[in-house]
Amino acid sequence: MKFELPNLSYSYDALEPYIDARTMEIHHTKHHMAYTTNLNNALAELKDYPATMEEILSTISKYSMAVRNNGGGYFNHNLFWELLTAKSSKKPVGKLAEAIERDFGSFEAFREKFNTAAATRFGSGWAWLVSQNGKLVIGSTPNQDNPLMDISELKGNPVLALDVWEHAYYLKYQNRRPEYIEAFWNIINWEKANELYIKTL
Amino acid sequence: MIHELPKLPYELNALEPWISAKTLEFHWGKHHQTYVNNLNNLIKGTEFENLSLEEIVKKSSGGIFNNAAQTWNHTFYFEQFSANPKKIPEGKLKELIDKTFGSLDQFKTEFNQLALTLFGSGWTWLIETTPGTLAIKQTSNAETPFKNSEKCLLVIDVWEHAYYLDTQNARAKYIENFWNVLDFKVIEKRL
DSSP states (O other): OOOOOOOOSSOTTTTTTTSOHHHHHHIIIIIIHHHHHHHHHHHHTSSOOOSSHHHHHHTGGGSOHHHHHHHHHHHHHHHHHHTBOSSOOSSOOHHHHHHHHHHHSSHHHHHHHHHHHHHHOOSSEEEEEEEETTEEEEEEEETTOOTTSTTOSSOSEEEEEEEOSGGGTHHHHTTOHHHHHHHHTTSBOHHHHHHHHHHTO | OOOOOOOOSSOTTTTTTTSOHHHHHHIIIIIIHHHHHHHHHHHTTSTTTTSOHHHHHHHOOHHHHHHHHHHHHHHHHHTTBOSSOOOSOOHHHHHHHHHHHSSHHHHHHHHHHHHHHOOSSEEEEEEEEETTEEEEEEEETTOOGGGGTOEEEEEEEOSGGGTHHHHTTOHHHHHHHHTTTBOHHHHHHHO
16 A cells, blocks of 8 residues: 555645745645655565554654654645645634643743744754643654654644744745744644644543 | 854855855855854853864754854855865875775765765765775764764755755755865865
């Protein structure tokens, strides 16, 4: 079985002006595509492997670096695209909104903490909001690691993800990562984030 | 002491079309400058305040190390380019490259492969591990071989910011372009 590059549920220019069409197109058709191809090539060398990425990630320490890097890249980008929308409510909804208030005090306090995690990840990586059996925690991972991996310091089920590899923002924002992080808050699919959160309860 | 951003030994557009003026404007003018500024801010009032850049890299960790090492790595990177580069090494450098890798072409092939496959942000180096012995080494993020007393001879920056404006996801193209402006005269002097 092969993993496939998913189509986006919106056009490449849908997230303008926050993320430009050229960045979206290269990010999806080149970077995400390369992770998908390289993951399938790495898995093809194995006799057997689980059917879902979640199962592979939870025992990633048993796999090669090629599976870890490309499997993480494949999974993380799938999730990232789903968490973006042109029609954002711009603030959390449902049970997730309540849990953010409960665990961080306010949406503003949560935002600030998430921004810091995204801005201070040195090099390439991801910022995360994860659920640890319902409790929300913010953190970051290097490169294409993610909180479902058994090797990850940050553990939990992803609720929100932000790609802070330079390829995610360099064409539009260059060295100004904080501006990209600020733009992200305008295009978050909070319905999807809430859905991911509810599954962990 | 206050650390300063070194001037480039060439104009911003001197390396075109291989490395664009726009890339250098950001890479040197923004990224390199930011590492220098962060370093100066972070060392204020610490044991590192009066140390040389090299000493800070050797003795520090965390944020101070990241900014000190990135300051050093970028200076080392930018210094090795020229609009009229010497493309074929001679003398002792040629001898050691031939001895270690067989030929200049073979060295470039191996170096390119490691530069291409470094995952995430980082650098690929030609180093002298012990006198007369060369090796190619990848380092992640800000890590730098001279922290472990290995002598650095040549480096390519493979953080995406080094090439994304020019070649986007095509890192291989950037690596190929790199050899058109890499000045072996500078590398020979480092040996």
